[in-house]
Amino acid sequence: MANAVTRTPHAQPHARPNPMSYMLGLKCRECGRRYPKEVVFVCEYCFGSVEVDYDYDAIRRSFTKASLAARPKSLWRYRELLPIEGEPTVGLTSGFTPFFRADRLAQALGVKELYIKDDSVSHPTLSFKDRVVSVALTRAKELGFDTVACASTGNLANSVSAHAAKAGLKRYIFTPSDLEMGKVVASLIYQPTLVAVDGTYDEVNRLCAEIGAKYPWAFVNINIRPYYAEGSKTYGYEIAEQLGWRIPQHIVIPAAGGSLITKIAKAFKELALLGFVEGKSPKLYCAQAMGCAPIANTIKERADIVKPVKPNTIAKSLAIGNPADGYYATKAVLGSGGWADSASDDEIIDAMKLLAATEGVFTETAGGVTLAVAKKLIEQGKLPKDESIVVCITGNGLKTQEPLLNRLGQPTRIKPTLASFESNLGDKLSGGPAR
Numbered sequence: 001m002a003n004a005v006t007r008t009p010h011a012q013p014h015a016r017p018n019p020m021s022y023m024l025g026l027k028c029r030e031c032g033r034r035y036p037k038e039v040v041f042v043c044e045y046c047f048g049s050v051e052v053d054y055d056y057d058a059i060r061r062s063f064t065k066a067s068l069a070a071r072p073k074s075l076w077r078y079r080e081l082l083p084i085e086g087e088p089t090v091g092l093t094s095g096f097t098p099f100f101r102a103d104r105l106a107q108a109l110g111v112k113e114l115y116i117k118d119d120s121v122s123h124p125t126l127s128f129k130d131r132v133v134s135v136a137l138t139r140a141k142e143l144g145f146d147t148v149a150c151a152s153t154g155n156l157a158n159s160v161s162a163h164a165a166k167a168g169l170k171r172y173i174f175t176p177s178d179l180e181m182g183k184v185v186a187s188l189i190y191q192p193t194l195v196a197v198d199g200t201y202d203e204v205n206r207l208c209a210e211i212g213a214k215y216p217w218a219f220v221n222i223n224i225r226p227y228y229a230e231g232s233k234t235y236g237y238e239i240a241e242q243l244g245w246r247i248p249q250h251i252v253i254p255a256a257g258g259s260l261i262t263k264i265a266k267a268f269k270e271l272a273l274l275g276f277v278e279g280k281s282p283k284l285y286c287a288q289a290m291g292c293a294p295i296a297n298t299i300k301e302r303a304d305i306v307k308p309v310k311p312n313t314i315a316k317s318l319a320i321g322n323p324a325d326g327y328y329a330t331k332a333v334l335g336s337g338g339w340a341d342s343a344s345d346d347e348i349i350d351a352m353k354l355l356a357a358t359e360g361v362f363t364e365t366a367g368g369v370t371l372a373v374a375k376k377l378i379e380q381g382k383l384p385k386d387e388s389i390v391v392c393i394t395g396n397g398l399k400t401q402e403p404l405l406n407r408l409g410q411p412t413r414i415k416p417t418l419a420s421f422e423s424n425l426g427d428k429l430s431g432g433p434a435r
């Protein structure tokens, strides 16, 4: 029986309470087989992918809305629901990005209640990849890796480069060789070993799987993918929290590998399980570019198998022709009662301009995809005009300037005189003495 004398030798009554880990282990998404919380990413028995499993009963007892109030505004405020064992060590300033009502855009689209979740200003690398990388690198350090790597369409390259620099980890980054200059520079500045592969993302990814089998590196989106992918859940938690723990009726989500869609679905399921939200789960919609729409096509055909495609689109960050989570993303979207569509390059650019001109947000091509598809779904009546809609903006326009060159007009060039100003701007002047 416990008393002051028989206190266990490990008890340290004055030590700072060490947060518990609620991660039980890994579990195959197909056959349910369980694995220890190590470096496992495919089930040895059925080749299904594995995901992290938590002790939700224990989480429910200690993780409450009230406990959140005092926590820092970063993605780590939800740490009980993230796959780490000790304290977070990477990405302490990432997450908790702006969420706001977009009334001018809503008016332009003819809908009543529209919100933007804006990861275009994610710290430090301006895309939602800061979430997955914060979690992946914290876990990689716990697992004892000193070198991290990734196969990337650009944003992941930026984020792994930056976070690994700050964490003092060696970093190898693999991308297709045709990336936008903004994404190349925004990796090189952090001085990783950047490898530009002459091939598609899918070829880069296959090469990385081979390299990963030979070198003892943590490939964030390959061998430690189950941990990495969990970071995306925080995008969903934040939507719910920033909406005052209400559930939006519709969420439009861009897809590359399809992981973000599945994790937003998981986030809302978990919040319901923990009693943080009540009511119907949101309907999820998949947005892809017409030049690379393997998941959107599968959803629209209600097919069971995702057919790989060869990408050809300006939305390079979404250009994954053989999406790792395509099957699960399809199930998540159809299971929620949502739908999907794709957007052409012109529609993507028009949507980027619309978002900037109505809401003052400069998103990259991927954000153009999401908004263009949202607009289509509204026009088709799939997104009801009088229900709440969230549009997921996941990246920053400064990184993908190439497709905008020649599409925005030019500045009016003048001599440094009032006469030149007035003669060149002429009819564009408002409120001046000429009126």
Ligand SMILES: *Cc1c(COP(=O)(O)O)cnc(C)c1O
Binding pocket: 127, 128, 129, 155, 156, 254, 255, 256, 257, 258, 259, 260, 261, 317, 318, 364, 366, 367, 394, 395
């Ligand atoms: C990676 C990425 C996505 C999609 O991520 P998946 O989880 O692979 O579907 C969406 N938007 C941007 C800007 C990205 O970089």
